[in-house]
Structures are given as C-alpha cells and as structure tokens.
Amino acid sequence: xxxxxxxxxxxxxxxxxxxNARVGRITTPHGSFMTPAFVGVGTNGxxxxxxxxxxxxxxxxxxxxxxxxxxxxxxxxLIREMGGIHRFSGRDRPIITDSGGFQVFxxxxxxxxxxxxxxxxxxxxxSVLKITEEGVKFRSYRDGRTIFLTPETSIGAQKKIGADIxxxxxxxxPYHIPKEALRSSFERTHRWEKRSLEHHKQDPSDQALYSVxxxxxxxxxxxxxxxxxxxxxxxxxxxxxxxGKNRDEMIEMLSYTIPCLPPEKPVHxxxxxxxxxxxxxxxxxxxxxxxxxxxxAARHGTLLTEQGTLRxxxxxxxxxxxxIEEGCPCRACRTVSRSxxxxxxxxxxxxxxxxxxxxxxxxxxxxxxxxxxxxxxxxV
Amino acid sequence: xxxxxxxxxxxxxxxxxxxNARVGRITTPHGSFMTPAFVGVGTNGxxxxxxxxxxxxxxxxxxxxxxxxxxxxxxxxLIREMGGIHRFSGRDRPIITDSGGFQVFxxxxxxxxxxxxxxxxxxxxxSVLKITEEGVKFRSYRDGRTIFLTPETSIGAQKKIGADIxxxxxxxxPYHIPKEALRSSFERTHRWEKRSLEHHKQDPSDQALYSVxxxxxxxxxxxxxxxxxxxxxxxxxxxxxxxGKNRDEMIEMLSYTIPCLPPEKPVHxxxxxxxxxxxxxxxxxxxxxxxxxxxxAARHGTLLTEQGTLRxxxxxxxxxxxxIEEGCPCRACRTVSRSxxxxxxxxxxxxxxxxxxxxxxxxxxxxxxxxxxxxxxxxV
Numbered sequence: 001x002x003x004x005x006x007x008x009x010x011x012x013x014x015x016x017x018x019x020n021a022r023v024g025r026i027t028t029p030h031g032s033f034m035t036p037a038f039v040g041v042g043t044n045g046x047x048x049x050x051x052x053x054x055x056x057x058x059x060x061x062x063x064x065x066x067x068x069x070x071x072x073x074x075x076x077x078l079i080r081e082m083g084g085i086h087r088f089s090g091r092d093r094p095i096i097t098d099s100g101g102f103q104v105f106x107x108x109x110x111x112x113x114x115x116x117x118x119x120x121x122x123x124x125x126x127s128v129l130k131i132t133e134e135g136v137k138f139r140s141y142r143d144g145r146t147i148f149l150t151p152e153t154s155i156g157a158q159k160k161i162g163a164d165i166x167x168x169x170x171x172x173x174p175y176h177i178p179k180e181a182l183r184s185s186f187e188r189t190h191r192w193e194k195r196s197l198e199h200h201k202q203d204p205s206d207q208a209l210y211s212v213x214x215x216x217x218x219x220x221x222x223x224x225x226x227x228x229x230x231x232x233x234x235x236x237x238x239x240x241x242x243x244g245k246n247r248d249e250m251i252e253m254l255s256y257t258i259p260c261l262p263p264e265k266p267v268h269x270x271x272x273x274x275x276x277x278x279x280x281x282x283x284x285x286x287x288x289x290x291x292x293x294x295x296x297a298a299r300h301g302t303l304l305t306e307q308g309t310l311r312x313x314x315x316x317x318x319x320x321x322x323x324i325e326e327g328c329p330c331r332a333c334r335t336v337s338r339s340x341x342x343x344x345x346x347x348x349x350x351x352x353x354x355x356x357x358x359x360x361x362x363x364x365x366x367x368x369x370x371x372x373x374x375x376x377x378x379x380v
Numbered sequence: 381x382x383x384x385x386x387x388x389x390x391x392x393x394x395x396x397x398x399x400n401a402r403v404g405r406i407t408t409p410h411g412s413f414m415t416p417a418f419v420g421v422g423t424n425g426x427x428x429x430x431x432x433x434x435x436x437x438x439x440x441x442x443x444x445x446x447x448x449x450x451x452x453x454x455x456x457x458l459i460r461e462m463g464g465i466h467r468f469s470g471r472d473r474p475i476i477t478d479s480g481g482f483q484v485f486x487x488x489x490x491x492x493x494x495x496x497x498x499x500x501x502x503x504x505x506x507s508v509l510k511i512t513e514e515g516v517k518f519r520s521y522r523d524g525r526t527i528f529l530t531p532e533t534s535i536g537a538q539k540k541i542g543a544d545i546x547x548x549x550x551x552x553x554p555y556h557i558p559k560e561a562l563r564s565s566f567e568r569t570h571r572w573e574k575r576s577l578e579h580h581k582q583d584p585s586d587q588a589l590y591s592v593x594x595x596x597x598x599x600x601x602x603x604x605x606x607x608x609x610x611x612x613x614x615x616x617x618x619x620x621x622x623x624g625k626n627r628d629e630m631i632e633m634l635s636y637t638i639p640c641l642p643p644e645k646p647v648h649x650x651x652x653x654x655x656x657x658x659x660x661x662x663x664x665x666x667x668x669x670x671x672x673x674x675x676x677a678a679r680h681g682t683l684l685t686e687q688g689t690l691r692x693x694x695x696x697x698x699x700x701x702x703x704i705e706e707g708c709p710c711r712a713c714r715t716v717s718r719s720x721x722x723x724x725x726x727x728x729x730x731x732x733x734x735x736x737x738x739x740x741x742x743x744x745x746x747x748x749x750x751x752x753x754x755x756x757x758x759x760v
Contacts, residue, residue: 044727
C-alpha cells in the first residue's frame, strides 16, 4: 500500500518456482486487475476503432492513454471540467497515462529504427523548441501553440486528466548518444522524476505514480537508476528509455535491470508487448505491458492467432469459411468468417478495422490469461 | 402471396383513415418486418462502420446491398460458393439487392445534382462502354475487367447473391433527356424488366422480385409504367428513375404514380429517406425506403435528433456532458457524451464514426416506429 494513496495496492498472489515471474493483483480506484496484464493503448482516450464496451467485453482491464495527445486535444483542462478521463470518456475501469515526455522526445529524435537508419544524424524536428533543466518547450502539432512540459506541468496535466496511475516526467535520450551526453541526460531525468514525485506528493488524491527506469543500454547506469528510484516512494516502476536496437539487447538490459528493483512493487514495460518479448520478459518479473501493436497490426490486416499471424488480405482467406480462430469468443470470431473479413478489407470497409481490432485485443487478453495460469502452475 | 415463391408475403394490418398510409408486414425467408420501414444501405454487404450485430441491436429489419459493388468485389460467384449473402456476411435477417443498373447509369450520367450543374452537357464516363438492347457493358472500377449487365445477368447475379428481395434490371435515363429519348428508354426499360421477371420465373427459389416504375417526371409515362408493371407478376414495386430536380417535383410525381400501383403489393422508394421526404411520401402509401444518408451524414458528424440535426464537430458540443439525445437507446447515447464524441471526431478516431452511425441508424428506426404508431391511430 502506498503511503500517499489508500486506494492503490499491489499484491503478489503467486511467485513462480521456475523463474521470477509472478501473478499479482493491482487495485485502483476504478477496480482491480490481475497481472501480468496486457494494457491496450487508447491514445486519445479510446482504443482505435473500438469502444470501451468492446474493450471491456474483450476483458481489457487497464487502458493506456497518452498525456501528450490529450493535452493537445481536447486539453487537460477540459477533461478536468468534464469530471476527469473516466467520466469524460465513459470508461469506468482503470486507466494509466504517460508523462507526455516520450512523444515529445520521439518527435525530437525519431524512433530507434529511424535513428538506426539515419546513423544518428537526424536533428531535432522543429516541433521541439528548447530543452532546459526546467523542461521542454514544444509546438503543438494541432494548433501551433507553445506547450511547456516540465515535471510539474506533466504531473499537473495527469492530475487534471485523472488517470489511476501516472508516470513521472522523464527525458528520452536518443539511442545514438555520446556516453557523456547520456550521463548528463541520465542525471537530469532523475532530477525530473524526483520533481515529479514531489509535485505529486503535494496532492496525491487517489492517483498512483510510477517512475521510469533509465540508463539506456549501459548496465551500470541502469543499476544506478534502479537504486535511485527504489529509494523514492513511487507506487511502481516502469522501464523506459532506449531499450536497445533489437529484442536481444532489450532482454539483456531487462535481465540485469529488473532484479535491482524492489520485488514488492509492480513493474511496467513501456511500449512493448509483442509475443516474443512477452515470452522473454515475463519470467524476469514484469507485471504489465502496453503496446499499440495489436490494434495497429489489426488495422493493417495482421491477425494474431495461436497458429501465428494471419494476413487477412491474403488471397488464401478469400473463400475460407472459418472464423479467424476457432473457439475465440471475440466479436469478429462470433460474427464473421475469414472470407467476409477478407472482403471487408478488400472493400475498404471500416467495419473490417473494428472487427480485426476486437480480435487482436481479445487475443492479447487471452494470451495473458494463459500466461497467468502457467505461472500459477510454475510452468513459466 | 406471390405465385412464384411461397415464402414472400405482404399483409396490410392497418389502413389510415386520414391518408393512403398503411401499416403492413412483409415476410421473407429470413424473417418478417413491419412497414413502413427504413432500409439501411450496406453497399458491400455490411453497413458502413457498423456490424450486423449493431444493426440488429438498433432494430434494422431489412438491409439494402448493391449488386454492382458485390459483383466487382468479391464477385457473385464467390458469394454463392460461400452459401449466399446471408451466410457469407453473417446477417441472418432480410436483405434486398438492387439490379446494379442504378450504379452503372449513375457512372454514365452522374447524379441529378451534377447534371443540373452541368446543364446536361456531361457525357458518358468512360466506365460505361456500350448500351444496347441486350444490356450495358461497363468496365469494373476495381480491376478494369469488362462486365456485361443484362436483365438475365443482373437477375443471375442477384440469384447467386441470394437476397430475399431482388430488383428488376432497368435503365436509368438522365434528368436532362429529350422527350423522344425518354420514350425510347422507357420502352426499353420495360422490356428489360419483363426479361428480368421471365428470367426470375425460371427458378424463383425463395426470392421475391420487385419492378421499378419509370417515366421520369412525365405523368403519362409514369401512369403507363404502373399499368405495364401491374399487369406482370412482380412481388412488389419500387419507384426509381429520375425523381425530379427537387423534393416538390418528386412528391408531385409520387402523388400521381402511387395510386396507379396495385394497393395489395408493397411499394419501395429507391434511395430516398430524408425526413421531409418521408413525411410527405408515407401518406401516399409507400412501404419501404432505403438511403445511405443517415450513415453517411453520421460519418460527416451530422447527427439526427428530434430537435433537428446536430453538427457534433461544432464547438457548441465541446463541453456538453449530455448524450446525443436523451432517452435514445443506441450504443452512442448509452456510452458517450456529446463532449467525448466531439473529441473523437476532432481527434479523427474511427470510433466516432461507428458511434455516430449507430445513433443515426437507431434514430431512423425509432422514427419509423413512431410513424407506424401514428398510422395505426389514423394520425398520418
């Protein structure tokens, strides 16, 4: 139980005998859910092409919303006026928001993939105007107005939005960064996280706050980050920053990072929930994972099944009368065949995007159900 | 009861004492529904942005699908192989298909509105290759292949698609047409309809066939069309062709056309279901109306309410916590506020399109419910 909130808690119900995997329960003011959990991404306060009713039907317990996007549209003040994100969006179940930092710095540096392509020569985009000790000044992509994001304004915005779980404001350094610059960014990001926590403490309300572990792919810095953040009263810890240039680098980094975090606090992995990464990182003791991949892939016609991914636009499914996956309880599998879904994609029908998204979300939720059962049986 | 099918019937349950409006029940192999009925348009076999589950939840009894689009994608042969449109699409309720003629001739001549703009100078688009006594040859917009649509191939395609109600293949002459050309088109369209019926009779299966009344805005031709078509064994009659350059012209045309049709057969108005047209034409004795307007308007942010239309993207709804319409049972009104729906549109979220479409469809269905109640009370 956090000392700041009396409504957030994390209980560990079972620790695997085979690994550091654990089954837990996180309780928030909007309900409890089991971990490890897949966290669907509802950037603008709703999953892409899916209603909250459909997400709840699929069994999604926690939704991840993006503070940056919500600040730009409709604005955190409007959300507060409307009674907070739950009442505003009509979702009465747990919600987590990020700090906005990831989006701002992604705009500045681009993704790791685009960086690898550009060999680190890509300069700041002109949307980021200035980064100082105080915070980062950027231009709204929507209306051009200047937004100043600091630990205090990020936490302030997240408080107005009113998510159950917030994330500290941090700096996301690029993958290609000189060692000295990484160290300097590292120190600043921990000062920003401390300021985030201090600002949160002034009025904790019913919200919880997670830190973000940094240090890039430098083992010493990652361990140092865990030490610094563990000494503070965060309700949980998220792992962020540059996770490496491929999955192996990420798993290696996680394998020396997670053991340095306090085992009684929940751990979230930011932005990663592809199946191979889940298989590799759940045994390390990570409790929640957000990713827009399942819904984004769905909109591009890539469907997740136990037999692997299925490209619904492929001619192979043109006359396939079976559901996407036998036994799947999702709306798509209940109501349409692969053949009709193939047709909907070929005919550019929006309904195809909704049905495919419902399936992939359901798949991820059911995948996590099975993982939890395996952990309880000490099989993971 | 048709002499050709034993599963299609139209019963008149009440005739208004105030007008020619009537409440009826149409029975098809996939169920019965009450008339006057609003018929949602599912061009490619599904409503835009709405699943069959949502359409059924909204109370939509009959879906209109477009043979032209289904021939182009996925093709009528595939639909037959998949067990017909009901099994293929997963909709187990009544479906009506058109002949494909409307789309082909619209491509050739454009809409009445664009014609009025062009003063009738617009020539055939190059998608229509040739119109002969036999039929019309056109190029598929999808893959460029030549499709030859005749009364026999249209009915053949509609039989493969397997809708409960089919529509005769007809010619849609442009609004700007010399009197002699209209008469010549008029005669050909009735020969085509006769061939449609004869082709249908060869294997009526469980399908019903409606004629299409033609004659443009010439009262004598319209009356003559009714006389010709009434003498044949159609299961019902649709009113099509150029309906006039505005609503007044259309209502005038309908007012001398409908009384010439056999009162015991159902009458469908093709492509028109805006509220003022419904108010004016239901008292004339029309039983069903298809239109893509409610779902198309929804996708453009125009919502139907008893207080008139509402432009959800307007700033007026930015902070409006009310549902679109108090008391509306639709998914949008149950789950989101005007404020959140406004935000979804501003943020370009697909979910906004689905929710708005669900509302407008529900509105039309409930509007028709009320109309039927009023007819029963002799108030319409």
